[in-house]
Amino acid sequence: MSKNEQQHELLMQLKVENQKLLEFKKLNNLMLKTLKAFTNNKEQSTPFRSLFELIAQELKPVVQLLITCNHENDSFYIVSSTDEMLIGRHFQLDDTVNSKPEQSIFSQSTVFFNLNLTPKWPASLKGLLPNAASALIQPVKIASRCYAIVLVINEVNGFDAEAKSVMSNYSSFIASTLTLMEYRHIAAERDTLFAQQKRIEQSMARQGKLAAIGQLAAGVAHELNNPLGFIYSNLNTFELYLKDINTFLMEVCNSHPNAIKLYNKHNLDFILKDSSELINESLAGARRARDIIKNLRNFSHPDENTISTINILELITDTVRIANTQVKKHARIKINHDLHHAFTQGNATQLSQVILNLINNAHHSIKHQHGLIEISINKFNNWINIEIEDNGCGIDDTDIPHIFEPFFTTKEIGQGTGLGLSISRAIIEQHNGCIALVHTGLKGTKFVISLPESNHVSDD
Incomplete structure (x- = not known):
């Protein structure tokens, strides 16, 4: 081989190596930019748009499409495109009429020079791309899903073998990266499901304990009811006896003046008055205990399917008595209404639970010593509206869209299940009503419950 021939062969090798070097440079730039795009964007649709921008910088296509197979009717669907008018379009391929989409031209890298x-x-x-003169099709398989990137130029010979090689190598990188992202997404969903399952299990265990406590409380309330009845009855009888004793002493003092000295000596006037006050206080305490036991038995009643006519005014009054045992230390509950009655059809236990949930939420939002929870009841167009407003710290704007979602809670771990409002909404909807957040802010929160009024009685 002559010297000139050797130099010519060396020159050709250098040109080939230089071509490969340029090809590698393009591929390397695409990979680096793609990694940045995929790292900075979590949504899968966003990296695809970034992908189009990166390919446009290197290969200069006029239109880009991302296509996926539709196995149900052997057609194709445009997932994304640089031409927004093409996004979402379905089309049928001529060579897929008697074959599966995977066996079409979308199963291999192809360059159409003209x-x-x-x-x-x-x-x-x-029909979709009437001005296209040359095209490059590159399949991309991501896990079990099949995609194809279609690049189009409006000039003949717009793509060459180098562009095909770059896209072929680049597609493997894209597939690996997107597959890794999909696996990470699946792993994150799995962790979320495991965490949700754990919360459900903990909630079920907690509900089981609460149910057991409720049954125990109902049993204790039943057992206390009888001795409390004796106490209440005996106090009433003793009050009558004390009146008779006081009448007798008055008659003795009037008939025998000497008895007045003994009456004053033993301070019987103070004893009789104080005894009467003690009996009245004891009767008031007994009535309060009787009401608490009655409310506790009603609230923990096992029959959840009983539908009856409910006086909302009485229901709220009874529920507030229960809530006051916890709330009264930090807040005051005020009931406002000018109604004689407000009847609805429903289950008293369930509706009482809803009111109690909202009162507890209002109580937990109050961080100061001047807490006030106002419950206002009014009627409008055959609807009973129950407004529950507090002067607590309010709900964050980011949390508002999620407050009725199951297991969503802003309380500390172990202090809330995140089921209060979701259960409350379900109960109210079962009663053909609605519950809504009216407003929230730094000065407090207001919820409203609307229930259909029953025609039990009519207003005077």
Whole structure:
């Protein structure tokens, strides 16, 4: 081989190596930019848009499509495109009529140098891309899903073998990166499901304990009811006896003046008055205990399906008595209404639970010593509206869209299940009513419950 021939061969090798080097440079730039795009964007649709921008910088296509197979009817669907008018379009390929989509031209990397001279370019794509003169199709498989990137230029010979090689190598990188992202997404969903399952199990265990406590409380309330009845009855009888004793002493003092000295000596006037006050206080305490036991038995009643006519005014009064045992240390509950009655059809236990949940939430939002929870009841167009407003710290704007979601809670771990408002909404909807957040802010929160009024009685 002559010297000139050797130099010519060396020059050709250098040109090939230089071509490979340029190809590698393009591929390397695409990979680096893609990594940045995929790292900075969590949503899968956003990296695809970034992908189009990166490919446009290196290969200069006029239109780009991201296509996926639709196995149900052997057609294709445009997932994303640089031409927004094409996004969401379905089309049928000529060569997929008697074959599966995976076996079509989308199953292999293909360059069309002149679309007007090749019969393989589908007529359906000609209709979608009438100005296309050359194209490059590169399949991308991501886990079990099949995609294809379609690049189009309006000039003949817009793509060459180098572009095909770059896209072929680049597609493997894209597939690996997106598959890793999908696996991470699946792993994150799995962790979320495991965490939700754990919360459900903990909630079920807690509800089991609460149910056991409720049954125990109902049993204790039943057992206390009888001796409390004796106490209440005996105090009433003793009050009558004390009146008779006081009448007798008055008659003795009037008939025998000497008895007045003994009456004053033993301070019987103070004893009789104080005894009467003690009996009245004891009767008031007994009535309060009787009401608490009655409310506790009603609230923990096991029959959740009983539908009856409910006086909302009495229901709220009874529920507030129960809530006051916890709330009264930090807040005051005030009931406002000018109604004689407000009747609805429903289950008293369930509706009482809803009111108690909202009162507890209002109580937990109050961080100062001047807490006030106002419950206002009014009627409008055959609807009973129950407004529960507090002067607590309010709800964060980011939390508002999620307050009725199951297991969503802003309380500390172990202090809330995140089920109060979701259960409350379900109960109210079962009663053909609605519950809504009226407003919230630094000065407090206000919820409203609307229930259909029953025609039990009519207003005077």
